[in-house]
Amino acid sequence: MISQLSAGLSWWRWVDDIANGENKVKGVYVSVVVVVLITCVYVVIVKSQRKNGRELRLPPGPRGLPLIGNLLSLEPNLHVYFEKLSKIYGPIIKLQFGRKCVIVLSSSSLAKEILRDQDVNFAGRDRPVALLALTYGWSDLIWGHSDQEWRKLRKICNQELLSNTSLDSCYALRRKEVRRMVKDVYGMINTPINVGEQVFVTILNVVLNMLWGSTIHGQERINVGIEFQRILTGMNELVLKPNISDFFPILARFDLQGFDKEANKLLREMDQIFHSVIDQHLKLDKENNEHREKSGKDFLQFLLELMEKQDSKTRITIIQLKALLL
Numbered sequence: 001m002i003s004q005l006s007a008g009l010s011w012w013r014w015v016d017d018i019a020n021g022e023n024k025v026k027g028v029y030v031s032v033v034v035v036v037l038i039t040c041v042y043v044v045i046v047k048s049q050r051k052n053g054r055e056l057r058l059p060p061g062p063r064g065l066p067l068i069g070n071l072l073s074l075e076p077n078l079h080v081y082f083e084k085l086s087k088i089y090g091p092i093i094k095l096q097f098g099r100k101c102v103i104v105l106s107s108s109s110l111a112k113e114i115l116r117d118q119d120v121n122f123a124g125r126d127r128p129v130a131l132l133a134l135t136y137g138w139s140d141l142i143w144g145h146s147d148q149e150w151r152k153l154r155k156i157c158n159q160e161l162l163s164n165t166s167l168d169s170c171y172a173l174r175r176k177e178v179r180r181m182v183k184d185v186y187g188m189i190n191t192p193i194n195v196g197e198q199v200f201v202t203i204l205n206v207v208l209n210m211l212w213g214s215t216i217h218g219q220e221r222i223n224v225g226i227e228f229q230r231i232l233t234g235m236n237e238l239v240l241k242p243n244i245s246d247f248f249p250i251l252a253r254f255d256l257q258g259f260d261k262e263a264n265k266l267l268r269e270m271d272q273i274f275h276s277v278i279d280q281h282l283k284l285d286k287e288n289n290e291h292r293e294k295s296g297k298d299f300l301q302f303l304l305e306l307m308e309k310q311d312s313k314t315r316i317t318i319i320q321l322k323a324l325l326l
Contacts, residue, residue, distance in 0.1 A: 058094045058101070059089070059090070059092040059093060059094045059103060060089040060090065060093070060094065061085070061089055061093045061094035061095055061096075062085065062088075062089070062095070064095075064096040067098070068098060068247075069095070069096030069097055069098055070095045070096050070097065071097055071098060071247065082104050082106055083106065085104070085106075086104075086106035091105065091106050091107035091110055092104070092105060092106075092107075092110065093106065097246075097247050098244075098246075098247025098248045099247065099248055099249060099250075100126065100246065100247055100249075120146070123146040124146075125143075126246075127143050128239055128243065128246055129243055129245040129246055129249075129252050129259065129260070130238050130239055130243055130259045130260065130262075130263050131143055131239060131263075132260075132263075133260060133263040133264050133267050134235055134238075134239070134263050134266070134267060134326075135323060135326075136267075136319045136320075136322060136323045136326075137319070139319050139320055139323040140153075140323040140324070140326065141153055141154055141157060141323075141324070144323075149320070152313070152314070152316075153316070153320060153323075153324060156302075156303075156306070156316070156324070157324065160299060160302050161210065161299050166210065166299075170206060170209065170210055173206055173209055174206050177202045177205050177206055178202060180202070181198050181199070181201075181202045184198065185198060200229065201225070201229070204225055204228065204229055205225065208221075208224070208225060208228065209298075210298065210299055211298060211299045211300055211325055212277050212281060212298050212299070212300040224273060224276075224277070227269075227273060228270075228273060231266055231269050231270050231273075234262075234266050235263075235266055238259060238262055238263060238266070241257075241259070243257060243259050244256055244257060245257075245259065270322075270326065271322070274322050274325060274326075277300065278300070278304070281300055281301065281304065282304070299324075299325075300325070303316065303321045303324065303325075304321070306321075307321060
């Protein structure tokens with residue numbers, strides 16, 4: 001023990017001498033050792049990548065810089081940039097974005113084969129780090145894992161939310177909302193019109209009515225729609241921003257850009273809307289429930305009934321319910 005302490009003290013005394021400039025020879029020696037170690041690590045990484053490339057037979061692509069890969073060579077119009085690369089390297093291109101290897105397809109026939117004919121083999125897509133919180137831990141349909149739970153959720157959506165019966169039942173609502181939008185646009189003659197915003201609000205009103213029907217009314221429904229739109233816009237902007245954690249996964253735990261913090265903030269706000277609507281839905285009296293049975297169930301009512309079922313093949317959790325609503 002004493003010898004170990006002595007060795008430790010000698011080491012720290014040596015480092016202190018170097019830091020104070022009292023031992024320049026040792027300082028130069030340490031610098032050389034550090035440079036050699038960094039070079040060795042880099043060589044090992046490069047050889048490992050080349051070895052894996054030979055084993056996996058990766059497609060051709062432009063040579064990237066160490067560590068950052070092809071990130072600095074990207075152009076604003078990615079589709080134009082990829083089209084240029086396809087003329088040089090062919091229809092399948094490999095790009096290196098930090099530590100992420102990206103394969104780009106520039107052929108419609110290849111895209112059809114991968115996305116349709118072999119979709120099961122390529123279902124394990126790369127997931128942006130910011131979406132981990134926004135999807136309740138990959139519990140939604142778009143980014144969820146292709147397993148039994150995911151197939152159950154897909155079946156629920158296909159049979160209830162996206163069925164012909166459900167879509168036909170809201171035809172009158174869609175027509176009403178479109179006419180309202182046309183009337184609003186007509187009233188804005190000679191003034192600038194944000195067509196995208198008008199279309200988004202119209203679609204949002206239709207979707208919200210399908211999700212939770214007449215659970216909320218009047219001004220409260222308008223306020224919920226505005227808040228819902230604001231949160232969705234924030235989520236989309238967050239996901240579309242470049243995140244260094246996506247390119248270097250080892251940095252994800254540090255959340256250098258604050259994406260994870262912002263995502264959890266938006267999710268808490270969305271949870272408040274969901275819990276408020278669910279609570280109001282559960283507090284409806286029996287008479288209103290009977291009226292809803294006659295007029296047709298909304299998607300939220302159907303999901304709440306699935307939560308109460310005992311059969312594990314059809315029962316869902318509150319997390320899955322909120323992920324489907326989102």
